Amino acid sequence: xxxxxxxxxxxxxxxxxxxxxxxxxxxxxxxxxxxxxxxxxxxxxxxxxxxxxxxxxxxxxxxxxxxxxxxxxxxxxxxxxxxxxxxxxxxxxxxxxxxxxxxxxxxxxxxxxxxxxxxxxxxxxxxxxxxxxxxxxxxxxxxxxxxxxxxxxxxxxxxxxxxxxxxxxxxxxxxxxxxxxxxxxxxxxxxxxxxxxxxxxxxxxxxxxxxxxxxxxxxxxxxxxxxxxxxxxxxxxxxxxxxxxxxxxxxxxxxxxxxxxxxxxxxxxxxxxxxxxxxxxxxxxxxxxxxxxxxxxxxxxxxxxxxxxxxxxxxxxxxxxxxxxxxxxxxxxxxxxxxxxxxxxxxxxxxxxxxxxxxxxxxxxxxxxxxxxxxxxxxxxxxxxxxxxxxxxxxxxxxxxxxxxxxxxxxxxxxxxxxx
Amino acid sequence: xxxxxxxxxxxxxxxxxxxxxxxxxxxxxxxxxxxxxxxxxxxxxxxxxxxxxxxxxxxxxxxxxxxxxxxxxxxxxxxxxxxxxxxxxxxxxxxxxxxxxxxxxxxxxxxxxxxxxxxxxxxxxxxxxxxxxxxxxxxxxxxxxxxxxxxxxxxxxxxxxxxxxxxxxxxxxxxxxxxxxxxxxxxxxxxxxxxxxxxxxxxxxxxxxxxxxxxxxxxxxxxxxxxxxxxxxxxxxxxxxxxxxxxxxxxxxxxxxxxxxxxxxxxxxxxxxxxxxxxxxxxxxxxxxxxxxxxxxxxxxxxxxxxxxxxxxxxxxxxxxxxxxxxxxxxxxxxxxxxxxxxxxxxxxxxxxxxxxxxxxxxxxxxxxxxxxxxxxxxxxxxxxxxxxxxxxxxxxxxxxxxxxxxxxxxxxxxxxxxx
Numbered sequence: 145x146x147x148x149x150x151x152x153x154x155x156x157x158x159x160x161x162x163x164x165x166x167x168x169x170x171x172x173x174x175x176x177x178x179x180x181x182x183x184x185x186x187x188x189x190x191x192x193x194x195x196x197x198x199x200x201x202x203x204x205x206x207x208x209x210x211x212x213x214x215x216x217x218x219x220x221x222x223x224x225x226x227x228x229x230x231x232x233x234x235x236x237x238x239x240x241x242x243x244x245x246x247x248x249x250x251x252x253x254x255x256x257x258x259x260x261x262x263x264x265x266x267x268x269x270x271x272x273x274x275x276x277x278x279x280x281x282x283x284x285x286x287x288x289x290x291x292x293x294x295x296x297x298x299x300x301x302x303x304x305x306x307x308x309x310x311x312x313x314x315x316x317x318x319x320x321x322x323x324x325x326x327x328x329x330x331x332x333x334x335x336x337x338x339x340x341x342x343x344x345x346x347x348x349x350x351x352x353x354x355x356x357x358x359x360x361x362x363x364x365x366x367x368x369x370x371x372x373x374x375x376x377x378x379x380x381x382x383x384x385x386x387x388x389x390x391x392x393x394x395x396x397x398x399x400x401x402x403x404x405x406x407x408x409x410x411x412x413x414x415x416x417x418x419x420x421x422x423x424x425x426x427x428x429x430x431x432x433x434x435x436x437x438x439x440x441x442x443x444x445x446x447x448x449x450x451x452x453x454x455x456x457x458x459x460x461x462x463x464x465x466x467x468x469x470x471x472x473x474x475x476x477x478x479x480x481x482x483x484x485x486x487x488x489x490x491x492x493x494x495x496x497x498x499x500x501x502x503x504x505x506x507x508x509x510x511x512x513x514x515x516x517x518x519x520x521x522x523x524x525x526x527x528x529x530x531x532x533x534x535x536x537x538x539x540x541x542x543x544x545x546x547x548x549x550x551x552x553x554x555x556x557x558x559x560x561x562x563x564x
Numbered sequence: 565x566x567x568x569x570x571x572x573x574x575x576x577x578x579x580x581x582x583x584x585x586x587x588x589x590x591x592x593x594x595x596x597x598x599x600x601x602x603x604x605x606x607x608x609x610x611x612x613x614x615x616x617x618x619x620x621x622x623x624x625x626x627x628x629x630x631x632x633x634x635x636x637x638x639x640x641x642x643x644x645x646x647x648x649x650x651x652x653x654x655x656x657x658x659x660x661x662x663x664x665x666x667x668x669x670x671x672x673x674x675x676x677x678x679x680x681x682x683x684x685x686x687x688x689x690x691x692x693x694x695x696x697x698x699x700x701x702x703x704x705x706x707x708x709x710x711x712x713x714x715x716x717x718x719x720x721x722x723x724x725x726x727x728x729x730x731x732x733x734x735x736x737x738x739x740x741x742x743x744x745x746x747x748x749x750x751x752x753x754x755x756x757x758x759x760x761x762x763x764x765x766x767x768x769x770x771x772x773x774x775x776x777x778x779x780x781x782x783x784x785x786x787x788x789x790x791x792x793x794x795x796x797x798x799x800x801x802x803x804x805x806x807x808x809x810x811x812x813x814x815x816x817x818x819x820x821x822x823x824x825x826x827x828x829x830x831x832x833x834x835x836x837x838x839x840x841x842x843x844x845x846x847x848x849x850x851x852x853x854x855x856x857x858x859x860x861x862x863x864x865x866x867x868x869x870x871x872x873x874x875x876x877x878x879x880x881x882x883x884x885x886x887x888x889x890x891x892x893x894x895x896x897x898x899x900x901x902x903x904x905x906x907x908x909x910x911x912x913x914x915x916x917x918x919x920x921x922x923x924x925x926x927x928x929x930x931x932x933x934x935x936x937x938x939x940x941x942x943x944x945x946x947x948x949x950x951x952x953x954x955x956x957x958x959x960x961x962x963x964x965x966x967x968x969x970x971x972x973x974x975x976x977x978x979x980x981x982x983x984x
Contacts, residue, residue: 146652146868147867147868148611148613148614148646148649148650148653148798148867148868149610149611149654149870150606150607150610150611150650151607151610151636151638152607154606154609155607155653156604156606156607156651157604157605157606159602159603159604159665162602162603162604162605163602163633165605169858177928178924178927178929179924179928179929179930180816180901180928180929180930180948181897182579182582182583183579183582183583184576184577184578184579184588185569185577185582185683186576186577187570187571187575187576188608188640188670188672189571189574189628189640189684190570190571190673191568191569191570191571194568208609208630208632208638210628210630210631211630212628213674216571218571218628220609220640226568229568229571230568230569230570231565231570231576231578233567234567234568234576235578238946240893240944241934242934244930245579250670252606252608254610254632264607264608264609264929272933274934274937275933275934276934277934277935279607279913279917279933280933282917283931283933287923287925290924302725318822320720322594323802327778337790341895343669392913394913394914394917395962396914397913397914397917397918398916398917398918398921399918399921409936427643447567448566448567448568449567452898456761477773479601479602483806484638488827492816493699493814494813494814494816494817495817497699498817498818498819499640499819501706501818501819504598504710507598507804508597508598508599508600509598509599509600510599511601511703513692513697513699513700513703514661514662514694514695514697515697517913527660536668556839558860
């Protein structure tokens, strides 16, 4: 047969690529643990309704879904938040608040593969549930900034765009947009960065907005938060304004507001966000969002639980890796081994195996299993980054010894077997 | 709505369960690294043909498979070995031999959920490709024994059953079974442990075997390897016999033959095994196999590569966990946090956040975000296993100090902020 191939938009993680992936996972985990978030996970397959219910229209269209052998509609998870809400709803009474959880979730979306977008990807999720306080929003944003700083990224490399759904809704309505057009207008504002100014205007016109409403919208988008007069907002808008101001206060306390920028065009696609929304972007503007999230105060209720406010974000591995590689900030991920055991021939093999076993009590050890000659074994030991080679030869063994070569210094010494 | 539920046969990993899972993963990884196996992974979804081609009939029946939006037949992987063979075939020329890889693969099978069998599970895979030497077989078996020993299991708790496909085939044919019945007979021998003696005999009779052939088979199954006369075997049988004897020699060199038992009933379900087959079992006989594997010298060729011999095994998390819990040997997995920051009220919150950030440079730190009173914060800090509580109060702050309580000793001391 011809060589079997993997599916389009998927990756094979050979040891090199797996080490790179683990280097990212390790930084994700360490940052989440720094803030005492606990790891969790749900199943890879879930009832499809988890995403058809509350995720908006885009996600269900991109879902890998199918009927299983019992005719149940099943989805390969496209993202983790509905699973999180389901799990919280299922054990709501037992779970201590705040619920501070993270997960590295493997997800699938049927999209056209392109730079920064694959069909299979990994997504860090950091979520804090059980409080409406903006302290939680500030904390989850702080974990995202901590991650970027752990990758040695500075304020010259990335920034966090912040918005508030309640506030922006009030501002859009205040510009003269009718309630019925709210979703459509939000969708276009969200795409502003990807459209030329002309196309952006045209898209708004196509919705039937009058020129004065469009002018109001554009003035609003270009305005600073300081120019907003909260008295002129409706109740929800006032609430959103206060939330955003409170959040800014806490971000300052964390010393990370310098990484943030209020941006009224940030909407996020999911329908379930109710308040804070934010995205992490590279400053060059070359890539899609590195991370994105927000507050979803009604989601647990939507999945059959009591109301349980929450806030969180997802950070995918694909855009992040492209970004880090471009900046030359992708973390080191060299794999080493403490000892390579080189039997000089088959006659000493069983003694060599015994020596390997002794060293393995405290170290990582590889032994030749392919019958390579000594020269080739040295080359191989070098290629796997062995720190030391233990040469097992008949003459040495008669004196109960082996020769150990330090690969860094090149120095060799004879060592008694009893002292290994 | 009623509470959303996950699918039958799946697990939700809340932090407690996730810690338990990670405790197993950590031991798996450490043992594989001890022998310098490198981690790899493939996609969760693959072309279904990877398993319809060479895995036998059971696996394709249990597969979650479906057509994607481009009408391609896709499977959620039921096991990892065909992915491994595909990946090796794809980069065969670049890959240095031996290929020593491990993976912790999430897999799915549509089976009736029962004790020790779920629809979603994790499976450690340890594989060594690129050599026909029985040193490789001995090494992968040694990693499995190393894992069991890492869980503090002894030879009283588990054992490894060994067989060789070439040898057993010769022995079955030698007992008088026709080639055409070989697969069916193998299948029944494989089930011997699960059947009563009567049912076992009946099953063989149902295949149309004569009584003398059945008697021969039973005598063969009860015979010792030492009673086999290799001269009387066909060429393949002789080869299998020699492989098995060589393997025993290396297992002795590893000091682990004491954990092993030759067992002519061990067959393994997959069609792709060509030589060594083995399974790890609990000694009580209560559980299904804890691990199982074997040599598959033709599999890479089957996926379009050059011939590349290999040997490996899978060890699932479900049976292993049941087994370890029954033995009270499930590894500890307590999660702790270095500091819990307790602001006495909202007024000191921003200073408390700043203090948390300072400590976070070298430690894992949680800070109250829910506005609990001090008594409740102490209870909470206790419940999350905080090692120290940092009490941030107005009076202390005026002196540039905080009070730090050691949760183990109960001792409190005032510490200057500059020395944190």
